[in-house]
Amino acid sequence: MNGAPEPGVAEEIEPGIRRILAPNPSPMTFRGTNTYLIGHEDVAIVDPGPDHPAHLHAILEATRGARIGAILVTHAHIDHSPLARPLAVQTGAAVYAFGDALDGRRPVMEALAASGLAGGGEGLDVAFAPDERLSDGSELSQWGLTAIHTPGHLPGHLCFALGDVVLTGDHVMGWASSLVSPPDGDLGAFMESCLRLRDHPARRYLPGHGHPVEDPMARLDWLIAHRRERERQIAAVLDATPRSIGEIAAAVYTDTPPALLPAAERNVFAHLIDMIEKSRVTCIGPLAVDARFHAANVV
Numbered sequence: 001m002n003g004a005p006e007p008g009v010a011e012e013i014e015p016g017i018r019r020i021l022a023p024n025p026s027p028m029t030f031r032g033t034n035t036y037l038i039g040h041e042d043v044a045i046v047d048p049g050p051d052h053p054a055h056l057h058a059i060l061e062a063t064r065g066a067r068i069g070a071i072l073v074t075h076a077h078i079d080h081s082p083l084a085r086p087l088a089v090q091t092g093a094a095v096y097a098f099g100d101a102l103d104g105r106r107p108v109m110e111a112l113a114a115s116g117l118a119g120g121g122e123g124l125d126v127a128f129a130p131d132e133r134l135s136d137g138s139e140l141s142q143w144g145l146t147a148i149h150t151p152g153h154l155p156g157h158l159c160f161a162l163g164d165v166v167l168t169g170d171h172v173m174g175w176a177s178s179l180v181s182p183p184d185g186d187l188g189a190f191m192e193s194c195l196r197l198r199d200h201p202a203r204r205y206l207p208g209h210g211h212p213v214e215d216p217m218a219r220l221d222w223l224i225a226h227r228r229e230r231e232r233q234i235a236a237v238l239d240a241t242p243r244s245i246g247e248i249a250a251a252v253y254t255d256t257p258p259a260l261l262p263a264a265e266r267n268v269f270a271h272l273i274d275m276i277e278k279s280r281v282t283c284i285g286p287l288a289v290d291a292r293f294h295a296a297n298v299v
Helices: 053-062 084-091 107-114 187-197 216-237 245-252 258-277
Strands: 011-014 017-021 034-038 042-046 067-072 094-097 145-149 158-162 165-169 204-207 281-284 292-295
Touching (some): 011 204, 017 053, 034 053, 034 204, 145 187, 187 258, 204 216, 216 245, 216 258, 258 281
Parallel strands (some): 067 094, 165 204
Antiparallel strands (some): 011 017, 017 034, 158 165
């Protein structure tokens, strides 16, 4: 399964699980969004994807003669959730998710959003609203699916376990690490979710973008180590001198092209928020992207 899948083609990648690639490739979505079809006669759709007529047609063609009984959304980004409502209108199926695009935000992120900070990356589907809300441990027994609440990429992000396979949305992918951009992304929550996923042993992960992850525990270990190393690098830059996020990013991301430094700065900010909550960093003035930061253990 090393070749690129063809958009619009339903391909069985596990017994009872088919994948259809949406035609929305981009730097943030890789080859496009993976929509998963669970079951054959009575089907659950996981991550219907962007509101694209060709993708809607592909899903309906792949399920012709079957009943779509549920539409599940891992998170409300514009590459995962907008097609949920048109598909529900066509099929009569209910839409299931943790909540809308903002549900589950912690107070620190709510305060940042209230101050005017907007998230980067794929973009929120602010119109999204499920028919039914799922919480951690919610079961859709008809398909053998169990929801796992994995906040971090978005506060309401869900993974779905099916036996020893987990559909991981954008939380764990093989082609890239997950975007964590405040106030939508929360690094502390992301790390906790990685550790929680370790409590759900899996043989294989099916992500929202890219190929299946064949060694889930190794990938989780890499993601955790990658974030901890980035935190170590940020801590090494900080001393008693207050520094801006831009200064910190330039010192840490020395090989990053200038055009990508804004994304690097968002990543640094995500780490700084987490480090402030751990009492490792102090912010001069209100917490904001234009604030200055220094190590908490020096004066």
